[in-house]
Amino acid sequence: MMGTNPLAFAAPIPGRAPLLVDLALSLVARSKIVAAQKAGRKIPADWAIDAHGTATDDPAAALAGALQPVGGAKGAALALMVEVLCAALVGARYGWEASSFLDDRGDSPGVGQMLIALDPGAFAGPGYGPRMLDLVGAVGAEAGVRLPGDRRLASRERVRTEGLAIAPDLHHQIEELAAELERK
Numbered sequence: 001m002m003g004t005n006p007l008a009f010a011a012p013i014p015g016r017a018p019l020l021v022d023l024a025l026s027l028v029a030r031s032k033i034v035a036a037q038k039a040g041r042k043i044p045a046d047w048a049i050d051a052h053g054t055a056t057d058d059p060a061a062a063l064a065g066a067l068q069p070v071g072g073a074k075g076a077a078l079a080l081m082v083e084v085l086c087a088a089l090v091g092a093r094y095g096w097e098a099s100s101f102l103d104d105r106g107d108s109p110g111v112g113q114m115l116i117a118l119d120p121g122a123f124a125g126p127g128y129g130p131r132m133l134d135l136v137g138a139v140g141a142e143a144g145v146r147l148p149g150d151r152r153l154a155s156r157e158r159v160r161t162e163g164l165a166i167a168p169d170l171h172h173q174i175e176e177l178a179a180e181l182e183r184k
Contacts (some may be wrong), residue, residue: 005082005095012120013136014129020149024081026067030100033059033067085114 006029009021024030028047036043037059045055056062069075087094092112106146120128136147141176166174 001004005086007078007082011132012129013132015133017138017153019132020152022149023070025070025075025082027070027075028067030067032103033062037063045104078166082114086112090114140150 005022005025007023007025009019011019013019023091028043029180033048035044040057042057043059043062045057048056048067050056050058050065052059053065055064069079071078079144083094086092090112093110098109098111100109124131139145139147
């Protein structure tokens with residue numbers, strides 16, 4: 001009912017990129033299921049249920065059904081919290097009322113957003129920066145652990161220096177869209 005209900009969080013860290021957390025509260029983002037459908041691939045059966053509530057590995061059935069929440073009941077409760085903040089509180093559409101962002105059917109999705117900004121200095125004063133450096137240093141020192149957002153930052157740097165490789169089919173689709181726009 002509630003869609004993917006994304007949640008994003010950022011915290012500044014002195015001398016480096018901020019800590020970034022950006023996640024869907026469904027087990028996967030809907031766009032991954034759409035991509036699997038376009039590629040003719042099955043999806044893991046735990047990602048979604050069909051319209052009858054049965055687990056499915058068929059992307060089309062998943063898109064007609066519902067995405068599974070991350071973290072089971074706790075994830076569903078967190079998604080409900082985001083729905084309250086981003087739909088009920090701001091007067092926007094609920095997930096089941098919104099049209100898709102992934103196609104051109106229907107009117108605008110009309111979803112809402114809630115932005116909350118906190119000044120770390122107002123809470124921790126000058127101690128915030130050193131405490132954040134302690135935190136990311138401790139987390140980063142754990143074997144096999146990386147900070148959220150670090151992979152994205154590394155990918156961004158790699159693309160900046162090496163360029164972006166895309167599949168030939170996607171390149172062809174982009175060229176067709178560009179040609180279509182030029183004709184208009």
